[in-house]
Amino acid sequence: MGIPDFQTMMRPVLVTIEGDEPKSLAQIRAAVAAALNVSDDDRLVMLASGKQSTFDNRVAWAVTHLTQAGLLNRPERARYMLSERGKKVLREHPERVDMSVLAQFPEYQDFRARKHDKQTEESVSVVSDELSPSEAIGKIVEESYDTLAAELLDRILAQPPTFLETLSLKLLSAMGYGGRESLLEHTGKPGDSGLDGVVRQDALGLDLVGVQAKRYDKDSTVGRPDIQAFVGALQGAQTSRGVFVTTGKFSPAAKQFAENVAMRLRLIDGMELTKLMVRYNVGVQVRETFDLKQIDEETFEE
Structure with missing residues (x-):
């Protein structure tokens, strides 16, 4: 059959x-x-x-x-x-x-809402008819990445809370912050209210980025008080830049406060976290590679 x-x-x-x-x-x-x-x-x-x-x-x-x-x-x-x-x-x-x-x-x-393109397997042939091969492959890869990101979030939530702290630092390192892992320090302790990590942007540690990572259920919301506490922790560390990572979401009030405070704050929710992991190859690996080829015009030129 x-x-x-x-x-x-x-x-x-x-x-x-x-x-x-x-x-x-x-x-x-x-x-x-x-x-x-x-x-x-x-x-x-x-x-x-x-x-x-x-x-x-x-x-x-x-x-x-x-x-x-x-x-x-x-x-x-x-x-x-x-x-x-x-x-x-x-x-x-x-x-x-x-x-x-x-x-x-x-x-x-x-799960489906987290996908940009809700194509099913049955619709792939339709996509291929409407788009060029390069565009069709791009659509399929995007679909696969969205599914992978959703799976990653479930796997992160199944790990201990400290896992997200070390994962966040690993991701920032992969993104180029700190230059090398020796300049990233995991400082979090169970139940503490301070920073979970510090990224040293230079060898002397004069340029610091504070990191906070909170493992919440994917539908839970990080509110303004959490961001205010984070700002206090940054001030205690004498830095004005910070990254707050969560597996949940941020409330509108939390986002507004982060935009208006006299610091450079970056909020990363669960959806963005896993997409960044896919993009920078953290917690994932390449399974398949396709070569899309075209005519080499120089071969046929006289």
Whole structure:
């Protein structure tokens, strides 16, 4: 029957994971292939990059969407279990589970809202017909990056609070602040109200940037009092520049205060944080590379 699209794979993925034991991606792939009668030959069909099979790629996308909708839990690294919501969806939809089913859940709506381009896999061919190859590839890459950013935020929230502090410093280093890691200092302690880190822009430490990192739920809001406290911490460190990073959002009052205070403050919310991570290759790695080629006109010139 060939290789089904990733939405067709969603219900078989749920059926596969049903049970008391976490399942690995390898177990999920094998069971889905059997359930959908995907042949061994079809499972070997590769993406254009030649670095991953089309089947494995689509199973991974199905798992990603189901996880973002709250139907799957990740109790340990690279292993999945069915959530109570997943069990309920499996009972209520005996024929098919797809994106239209997932759209009822707020978490999935937020996941889709974080994407600039809400193209589904089925619409990729339409995009390719309307755009040049370069533009079409750009659209697909953008879609992939938005999905990756959403996954990154979930992974960060699953880590201890101090993880965000060290991650923020690592990101700033990747962005060129401090020049090298030896000029970035993690100063935060559990429960403290001071700075979580300091970026020394010069070897003598005369030019400092204070860093504050707060791990909040993605829908929680950092208010003006938090920014005011941050300003106080910056004053205590005798610096007038600071970066406040959160996995949540900033209230309008917090943003307004940051703009008007007599300091140079940069607020980075959860959405921007993960997009910066993707852009500067922090917490991610390149999986595939495509070469888009064109005619070399010089070869054919007389």
